[in-house]
Amino acid sequence: MNRENMADLTAFVTVAQERNFTRAAARLGISQSALSQIIRRLEARLGLRLLSRTTRSVAPTEIGEQLLATLAPMMREIEGSLASLSQFRDRPSGRIRITTVEHAAKTVIVPAIRDLLHENPDITVEVVIDYGLADIVSDRFDAGVRLGADVARDMIAVRISPDIPMSIVGAPSYFQSHAIPLTPQDLLDHRAINLRLPTSDTLNAWRVMQDGQETRVRVEGPLIFNTIDLILDAALDGHGLAYLPSDQVRRYVVAGRLLPVLQDQLPPLPGYHLYYANRRNASPAFRLFVESVRWRGSSRGRK
Numbered sequence: 001m002n003r004e005n006m007a008d009l010t011a012f013v014t015v016a017q018e019r020n021f022t023r024a025a026a027r028l029g030i031s032q033s034a035l036s037q038i039i040r041r042l043e044a045r046l047g048l049r050l051l052s053r054t055t056r057s058v059a060p061t062e063i064g065e066q067l068l069a070t071l072a073p074m075m076r077e078i079e080g081s082l083a084s085l086s087q088f089r090d091r092p093s094g095r096i097r098i099t100t101v102e103h104a105a106k107t108v109i110v111p112a113i114r115d116l117l118h119e120n121p122d123i124t125v126e127v128v129i130d131y132g133l134a135d136i137v138s139d140r141f142d143a144g145v146r147l148g149a150d151v152a153r154d155m156i157a158v159r160i161s162p163d164i165p166m167s168i169v170g171a172p173s174y175f176q177s178h179a180i181p182l183t184p185q186d187l188l189d190h191r192a193i194n195l196r197l198p199t200s201d202t203l204n205a206w207r208v209m210q211d212g213q214e215t216r217v218r219v220e221g222p223l224i225f226n227t228i229d230l231i232l233d234a235a236l237d238g239h240g241l242a243y244l245p246s247d248q249v250r251r252y253v254v255a256g257r258l259l260p261v262l263q264d265q266l267p268p269l270p271g272y273h274l275y276y277a278n279r280r281n282a283s284p285a286f287r288l289f290v291e292s293v294r295w296r297g298s299s300r301g302r303k
Contacts, residue, residue, distance in 0.1 A: 002016045010028075010075065011024070011028060012050060012064075012067070013068060013072055013075050014028055014049060015035065016060045016064060017072070019059060020058060020227065021035055021058060024267045028234050031182065037261075038087070039062065046180050049199040050063060050064035050065070050067060064209055067118055090282040092285040093120070093285060094123065094124070094286075095125075096142045096143075096289050097127065097134060097140065098126065098142065099128045099141045099144045100128070100142065100144065101129065101130075101131055103228055104143075104145045104160075104272045107245075107247060108160050109293060110127070111143070111295040113125055113292050113293065115191045116294070123289075130198075131195070131196075131198055133146065134275065142289075143276035144274070144275055145273070145274055145281065149273045155275045155276065155277060156277075156296075157273040158293075159273050161271040161295055162295065163268040163269065164245050164246075165245070166269060167245070167266065168181075168187075168206065168242070168266065169259060169261070170238075170259055171258060171259070172256070172257075172259060173240070174235075178260055180259075183262075184209075184210045184217055186218070186262050187206070187208075187219050187241070190220055190239050191219075192241050192291065193222055193225070193231045193235055193239055194219070194223070194224045194231075195224075195231060195243075195278045196225070200234075206218070206219065206243040208262065210265070223239055223240065229246060233248075234282060252297040253258065271295065276288065
């Protein structure tokens with residue numbers, strides 16, 4: 001049913017229920033003359049007379065009564081369904097789909113939404129781990145996470161973490177047969193455990209400071225993974241050097257299971273940002289999610 005037919009039938013039901021054009025027009029928010037034209041147009045299209053009109057009253061014809069008996073329950077059901085949606089304005093609910101890398105999920109997203117989910121049991125957050133730069137609109141995500149705030153013009157970026165300190169680490173067993181690198185150039189003589197970036201199908205370059213300038217080096221090695229957990233495991237097993245967020249290796253460094261190198265020559269990565277399409281009518285659930293993960297710069301970073 002097209003929009004015009006639906007509007008005309010709604011007008012008929014309203015007039016038939018009110019038995020008065022003036023009251024029906026007021027209920028519909030249109031003029032009495034416009035309502036009369038709508039009813040005439042509907043009757044002409046159907047080739048049937050639906051309403052009997054006198055100077056004092058309006059009543060459905062026999063055919064009109066049959067049509068009213070069919071349409072009125074349907075209209076009430078539609079109105080009830082629309083009214084039931086109002087609860088979602090007052091009680092945030094629904095599914096929020098996020099695409100992100102695993103480090104951001106573990107250190108930012110999941111900790112930040114703990115209170116959100118406890119306080120709003122009707123909200124579901126689906127987190128999909130993906131190192132590719134997903135098209136969140138075509139892939140039907142509500143938002144994505146990436147390093148830095150450089151996003152497409154029609155997207156909004158919200159910082160959700162501070163800058164991210166990085167470390168290059170190797171196991172003591174690895175350094176038994178490899179000299180500790182003293183300069184970024186020395187890294188080229190080492191074996192790396194690398195991260196594959198699916199969007200560009202390249203290996204993640206390591207950011208280092210050299211001669212006061214940030215540069216990137218690519219170190220060859222025997223293993224390539226697409227998750228940092230496996231890179232960390234391989235580094236602990238002595239397969240080579242790994243370039244990882246410092247918070248992911250700190251406890252192993254403290255325990256002596258990994259040794260950091262070139263720490264004063266590794267710039268931090270730009271902080272994670274949530275990016276999403278510019279939507280005026282975002283759901284209450286999504287607005288709450290954004291506020292929950294937003295970085296506020298305090299010592300804990302959250303409200």
